[in-house]
Structures are given as structure tokens and as C-alpha cells.
Amino acid sequence: MFDWFKRLFPRASNFVLAPREDRTARNTGKINLKPYSPDPKRYLGQLAYLQLSQFEILTNELKYSPTTAYKAQLSEAAAKSFEQYRAIAKLLVAKGIDPTDAMDPYVERVETFHSRISGNDWYETIIKVYLVSGLLNDFYTRLAVGLEPAARAAVEKTLADKTFEKYAVKALRESMQQDPTLASRLALWGRRVMGDVLLELRAAFDNRKLAGVTRTGQLTLEQEREANLAAYSKLEPLISELIAAHSVRMDAIGLTA
Numbered sequence: 001m002f003d004w005f006k007r008l009f010p011r012a013s014n015f016v017l018a019p020r021e022d023r024t025a026r027n028t029g030k031i032n033l034k035p036y037s038p039d040p041k042r043y044l045g046q047l048a049y050l051q052l053s054q055f056e057i058l059t060n061e062l063k064y065s066p067t068t069a070y071k072a073q074l075s076e077a078a079a080k081s082f083e084q085y086r087a088i089a090k091l092l093v094a095k096g097i098d099p100t101d102a103m104d105p106y107v108e109r110v111e112t113f114h115s116r117i118s119g120n121d122w123y124e125t126i127i128k129v130y131l132v133s134g135l136l137n138d139f140y141t142r143l144a145v146g147l148e149p150a151a152r153a154a155v156e157k158t159l160a161d162k163t164f165e166k167y168a169v170k171a172l173r174e175s176m177q178q179d180p181t182l183a184s185r186l187a188l189w190g191r192r193v194m195g196d197v198l199l200e201l202r203a204a205f206d207n208r209k210l211a212g213v214t215r216t217g218q219l220t221l222e223q224e225r226e227a228n229l230a231a232y233s234k235l236e237p238l239i240s241e242l243i244a245a246h247s248v249r250m251d252a253i254g255l256t257a
Contacts, residue, residue, distance in 0.1 A: 033238075034145045043147065044092050045102030046110070047140055047155070051085035052103070053110050054133055057125065058164070064122040066175070073167050080163040087158045091151055117196050123175060123182060124189050127253070130168035131193050134249050135242055139201070142238070165249075172253045187255045194246050194257070198239065 058078035065071035089099040117132075119125035137159040144152045176182045211230035213219070219227065247257040 033143050038146070040095060040147060040151065041092070041097050041102050043140075043143065044088055044095075044097075044151075044155075045099075045104075046106040048085055048088040048092065048099055049103040049106050049110055050136060051081060051088055053114060054129060054164075055081040055085060057114065057129055061122055061125050064125075066122060070171055073171070077164040077167040080161060084158050084161060087154065091154055113200065117193050119189070123172070123186060126168050127172060127186050127190055128193050130165065130172070130253075131190055131246065131249060132197060134165065135194070135197050135246060138242055138245050169252050176254060183255060186253075187250075190250055190255060191257070194243075198242070201239075201242075 055078055058074060058081055062071055062074055062078070065074055092099045092102050117128055119128050141156055141159050144155045147155065172186070176186070208214075208219075208227050208231075211227040211234070213223075213227045213230075243257075250257040
């Protein structure tokens with residue numbers, strides 16, 4: 001995911017997380033994402049396809065819904081996902097950009113990402129979409145700082161919709177109350193999903209660029225380690241915010257992150 005980040009900043013050759021004892025002087029500020037914001041076509045193109053893919057996943061799960069009530073409610077949540085896609089697509093059209101052309105470069109990467117964390121059943125799929133969409137909405141809302149004011153406001157309004165989130169919380173809590181054995185399985189699955197998304201996010205940034213290190217020339221192992229530590233320190237506020245929001249979402253369905 002975040003393929004445009006990989007195009008803007010090619011991945012560093014080695015990502016080495018600093019040992020825990022070396023993480024001194026932790027960065028508690030906020031990372032300014034504006035310098036890393038892609039152009040509107042890339043930003044809106046990938047965001048539009050993420051919304052469209054969510055709609056596709058949810059509609060596919062309709063036939064596996066454990067109750068008719070859940071199926072009916074999920075159909076409404078899926079319809080809202082499609083409305084979110086249309087809202088983003090309209091922003092592209094307003095800029096004279098064909099939405100399909102803007103989305104096409106990201107189809108394979110998004111599909112590959114979803115296939116790597118494909119749930120084994122309806123419950124795992126619902127919690128996956130709940131957690132992934134929540135994290136991505138958080139991230140894209142922050143990254144919208146790079147858009148012009150009108151587009152930024154439209155994106156923020158679209159991503160603030162909580163229709164699916166409310167549905168997922170209700171359905172998952174009720175399901176775990178009826179079958180307590182679901183809780184431990186979904187808790188483990190939720191950690192796996194969040195871990196994969198965070199790794200993808202971290203890998204999307206160029207450590208050297210974040211650390212302010214010139215990309216030309218080869219670094220020694222010690223210099224590479226120092227650059228990775230500096231990059232981690234700069235990203236830490238963003239990652240911490242996303243993890244905190246993830247913990248709140250897990251808590252909302254009665255699970256420990």
C-alpha cells in the first residue's frame with residue numbers, strides 16, 4: 001500500500017529497528033506530513049481505489065453473514081462505502097482527471113495487500129476491514145494537509161463517516177457475547193492485521209530522507225544504523241498516534257490490542 005510513497009522515496013536498502021535500549025530522547029512532537037504529501041492525482045487515486053475495494057470486500061461478505069439482520073445492516077454499510085468512493089471520484093473529476101486512470105496504478109498493490117491479510121471467515125473479515133479502514137482513514141486524514149483547502153475539507157468529511165465502524169462494533173460485540181471463543185481468535189487476528197499495516201507504512205518511507213542523510217554514496221553499518229534510528233525517531237509520533245487509535249478501536253469491541 002502507499003505505492004506513491006514508494007515512488008516518491010525509494011525504499012532504503014535496509015530497515016533496521018534500533019534496539020529498545022537505544023531509543024533515548026524519544027520524539028514526542030508531531031511529524032509534518034505536508035512535505036511527503038503526493039500530488040492530488042496520486043493521493044485521490046489510491047484513496048478512491050481503497051474505498052472501492054472496501055465496498056467490494058463488504059459486498060462479497062453479504063452471503064456469509066451469520067444472520068439476516070447482519071446481512072441487511074452490512075448492505076447499508078457497504079452502500080456507504082460506495083458513496084465514499086463516489087465522493088473521492090468526484091474530486092478527481094472536478095480536477096479533470098478520469099477516476100479509473102487515477103486508480104489503475106494502485107489496483108495490483110491494493111489487491112495484493114488485501115490478499116495477504118484475507119480473513120478465514122466472516123468475523124475475521126469484518127474485524128480486518130474495521131481495523132484497516134480505521135487506520136487508513138486516520139492516515140489519509142492527516143495526509144490531506146497537502147491538498148488545497150476545498151479538497152482537504154471534502155476528504156476529511158468523507159473519511160469522518162462512521163457508518164461501517166458502528167456496524168462492526170455492534171456486530172462483533174454481539175457475536176462474541178454469543179460465542180465467547182471468538183474473542184481470543186479475533187484478538188490475535190487483530191494484532192496480526194495491525195502489525196502488517198504498520199510494517200507496510202514504515203517501509204513506505206525512505207529512512208535516509210527522513211533522517212536528512214544524503215542519498216548518494218554508501219553508508220557504513222554504523223551510519224546506516226544511526227540513520228535508521230533518526231528515521232524511527234521522526235516517525236515515532238505518527239506511529240504512536242496510529243497505535244493509540246488502534247487500541248481504542250480494539251477496546252470498543254472488548255478486545256485487548
